[in-house]
Amino acid sequence: MAAMTTLDDALSHVLAQAQLLGVENVDLFNADGRVLVQDCISALQVPPQDNSAMDGYAVRAADITATGVALPVSQRIPAGHVGTQLQPGTVARIFTGAPVPPGADAVLMQEDTTVLEDGRVQFNAVPKLGQNIRRAGEDIALHSTVLAQGTRLTPAAIGLAASIGMAALPVGRKPRVALFSTGDELVIPGTVAPQDMPPGHIFNSNRYFLRALLQRLGCEVVDGGILPDNRAQTVAAIHRVAQDCDLVLSSAGVSVGEEDHVKPAVEQQGELNLWMISMKPGKPFAYGKVWRNGKDMSAGVAHFMGLPGNPVSSFITFLLLVRPFVLRLQGMQDVAPKAIEVTAQFEWLKKEKRREFLRARHTGNGGLALFGNQGSGVLTSTVWGDGLIDNPPLTPIQPGDTVRFIPFTELM
Numbered sequence: 109m110a111a112m113t114t115l116d117d118a119l120s121h122v123l124a125q126a127q128l129l130g131v132e133n134v135d136l137f138n139a140d141g142r143v144l145v146q147d148c149i150s151a152l153q154v155p156p157q158d159n160s161a162m163d164g165y166a167v168r169a170a171d172i173t174a175t176g177v178a179l180p181v182s183q184r185i186p187a188g189h190v191g192t193q194l195q196p197g198t199v200a201r202i203f204t205g206a207p208v209p210p211g212a213d214a215v216l217m218q219e220d221t222t223v224l225e226d227g228r229v230q231f232n233a234v235p236k237l238g239q240n241i242r243r244a245g246e247d248i249a250l251h252s253t254v255l256a257q258g259t260r261l262t263p264a265a266i267g268l269a270a271s272i273g274m275a276a277l278p279v280g281r282k283p284r285v286a287l288f289s290t291g292d293e294l295v296i297p298g299t300v301a302p303q304d305m306p307p308g309h310i311f312n313s314n315r316y317f318l319r320a321l322l323q324r325l326g327c328e329v330v331d332g333g334i335l336p337d338n339r340a341q342t343v344a345a346i347h348r349v350a351q352d353c354d355l356v357l358s359s360a361g362v363s364v365g366e367e368d369h370v371k372p373a374v375e376q377q378g379e380l381n382l383w384m385i386s387m388k389p390g391k392p393f394a395y396g397k398v399w400r401n402g403k404d405m406s407a408g409v410a411h412f413m414g415l416p417g418n419p420v421s422s423f424i425t426f427l428l429l430v431r432p433f434v435l436r437l438q439g440m441q442d443v444a445p446k447a448i449e450v451t452a453q454f455e456w457l458k459k460e461k462r463r464e465f466l467r468a469r470h471t472g473n474g475g476l477a478l479f480g481n482q483g484s485g486v487l488t489s490t491v492w493g494d495g496l497i498d499n500p501p502l503t504p505i506q507p508g509d510t511v512r513f514i515p516f517t518e519l520m
């Protein structure tokens with residue numbers, strides 16, 4: 109058998125094929141999870157001016173050098189209003205967020221004051237210069253880059269964009285992904301009651317998590333349903349979607365059996381560039397291109413990714429190969445998930461030749477526990493676990509060993 113490609117080489121190969129698909133402007137309500145394609149630069153400073161962090165009194169610190177000083181209130185400044193020059197020997201009533209008037213250099217919170225019967229305010233604390241003043245520009249300086257090109261937008265990033273007055277942002281166009289499941293054994297949930305399932309059949313689970321993952325990653329999914337184990341129908345279905353999709357994504361039918369039709373169906377109308385990755389689970393992952401006209405490159409190509417059928421293999425190859433690819437298509441550069449080092453609190457003695465991704469989760473006391481059944485059909489492990497241990501080939505793990513762990517939050 110030909111040597112298997114390493115996961116790192118496979119990832120480099122697919123990322124090298126991923127070019128930005130295009131740019132569109134989305135309003136902030138629809139920007140979550142999208143990838144920014146231009147630096148976002150602030151045309152104002154935030155906060156726009158010095159303002160009060162407290163409800164209280166804006167003062168000249170020099171006027172209050174000891175507790176017990178009482179001063180008259182010369183003006184009142186609610187948020188949204190602007191005060192005037194603070195006259196020496198007076199204070200301004202001020203509220204949180206209101207601009208500090210010129211001449212004031214500290215704010216005392218109202219809990220540290222007493223309002224006297226004659227209307228003056230007595231100060232029971234001595235202000236420090238600058239106390240309770242939020243400085244103009246302390247969050248964002250004028251003309252600074254608040255979000256860099258290639259950032260994947262989060263709710264926090266969207267809030268930051270709004271704080272500098274952006275209503276819409278330029279993001280990478282959504283990849284159009286045609287999704288197929290293959291296999292005569294597959295049944296769509298809802299079409300047969302679980303207790304009436306015919307022998308030899310299973311519910312299609314891959315379709316559902318793949319679709320959810322694609323949607324989370326900003327893709328538009330064209331759901332091609334289930335392909336029968338039939339070569340001609342597989343060829344025709346792939347040809348149809350290749351006309352206007354950026355990626356054809358399939359699960360199952362990429363292994364070595366004669367009922368595995370997806371790979372030959374791609375080779376008949378395109379090319380296969382990668383197959384067989386030295387990873388476990390996920391070995392039969394395939395990458396290639398489908399010619400839009402079915403004959404040659406002249407009318408353009410759609411990318412093809414074939415995921416193994418075993419649900420955990422499908423899930424993990426998606427997270428490690430499809431996810432970075434579809435994010436790169438949208439303009440994200442730094443697509444590598446951040447791994448952390450964690451202490452194993454279990455024993456794993458199997459010496460696997462392939463780089464292995466084990467489902468594990470944090471324990472309450474700072475270590476990692478391993479899911480008992482690491483079979484590639486055991487989808488329970490992906491819900492029980494909160495991430496993957498990235499274990500190098502031929503590496504047994506003992507309790508106390510440090511392992512490389514990729515949290516699922518880094519992968520979705």
Ligand SMILES: Nc1nc2c(c(=O)[nH]1)N[C@H]1C(S)=C(S)[C@@H](COP(=O)(O)OP(=O)(O)OC[C@H]3O[C@@H](n4cnc5c(N)ncnc54)[C@H](O)[C@@H]3O)O[C@H]1N2
Pocket residue numbers: 289290291293294310311312313314315359360361362363364365368389390391392415416417418419421484485
């Ligand atoms: N002789 C060999 N056999 C197998 C090899 C091998 O190297 N030599 N590799 C094994 C590995 S590793 C994997 S992974 C699987 C992948 O095979 P396929 O991608 O061709 O997938 P299928 O054989 O069609 O299905 C595998 C397994 O997954 C179930 N499945 C498929 N689709 C779904 C779905 N949408 N939802 C839920 N479950 C699904 C299917 O029923 C099978 O049980 O090949 C090994 N064999």
Ligand code: MOO
Pocket residue numbers: 387388389390391392416418421484
């Ligand atoms: O690669 Mo298979 O995914 O080991 O089960």
